Amino acid sequence: MAGRLSFTVGFLIVASVGLLHGACAATTYMVGDDLGWTVPPNSSYYEEWTSQRTFQIGDTFVFNWTAGTHSATEVSTREEYDNCTKMGMILMFAGVQITFDANGTHYFLCSEGTHCEQGQKMVIKIGDGIAPSFAAPSLAAAAALSALLLSTLAIFFLN
Numbered sequence: 253m254a255g256r257l258s259f260t261v262g263f264l265i266v267a268s269v270g271l272l273h274g275a276c277a278a279t280t281y282m283v284g285d286d287l288g289w290t291v292p293p294n295s296s297y298y299e300e301w302t303s304q305r306t307f308q309i310g311d312t313f314v315f316n317w318t319a320g321t322h323s324a325t326e327v328s329t330r331e332e333y334d335n336c337t338k339m340g341m342i343l344m345f346a347g348v349q350i351t352f353d354a355n356g357t358h359y360f361l362c363s364e365g366t367h368c369e370q371g372q373k374m375v376i377k378i379g380d381g382i383a384p385s386f387a388a389p390s391l392a393a394a395a396a397l398s399a400l401l402l403s404t405l406a407i408f409f410l411n
């Protein structure tokens with residue numbers, strides 16, 4: 253699989269702006285609960301997991317895996333998600349945490365082997381699932397703040 257990676261490796265701060273939303277009851281979710289982020293026992297497992305929950309701005313998602321190689325890969329479109337397109341922002345560290353600071357719909361899958369095809373994929377809908385049409389001016393400040401707070405993650409991009 254590594255041969256398909258182009259090592260455009262950047263270090264990016266994954267923003268967590270929970271502090272900016274102090275008034276909200278932000279929740280930290282362990283993706284898949286006890287199962288974690290892995291090839292699920294049935295292909296609709298993560299769909300059911302998300303359908304039982306309502307997510308909001310400031311919520312954090314922890315992608316945990318303890319055995320085997322996985323990734324939390326965010327793809328851009330529903331089509332890519334449906335097709336298990338393994339191209340996008342790949343977070344390869346078990347325990348990676350992602351916090352969303354705006355409404356929107358995010359598509360995650362595992363880019364390893366056929367894990368996605370076996371159901372290791374998940375749609376996270378924040379709020380109404382509709383992203384704001386323009387970036388809020390505060391985002392840069394939020395990112396700067398987060399840089400002070402959070403660890404650095406390597407982000408791999410697939411070609």
Ligand SMILES: [Cu+2]
Pocket residue numbers: 290291321322323362363364367368372
């Ligand atoms: Cu996987």
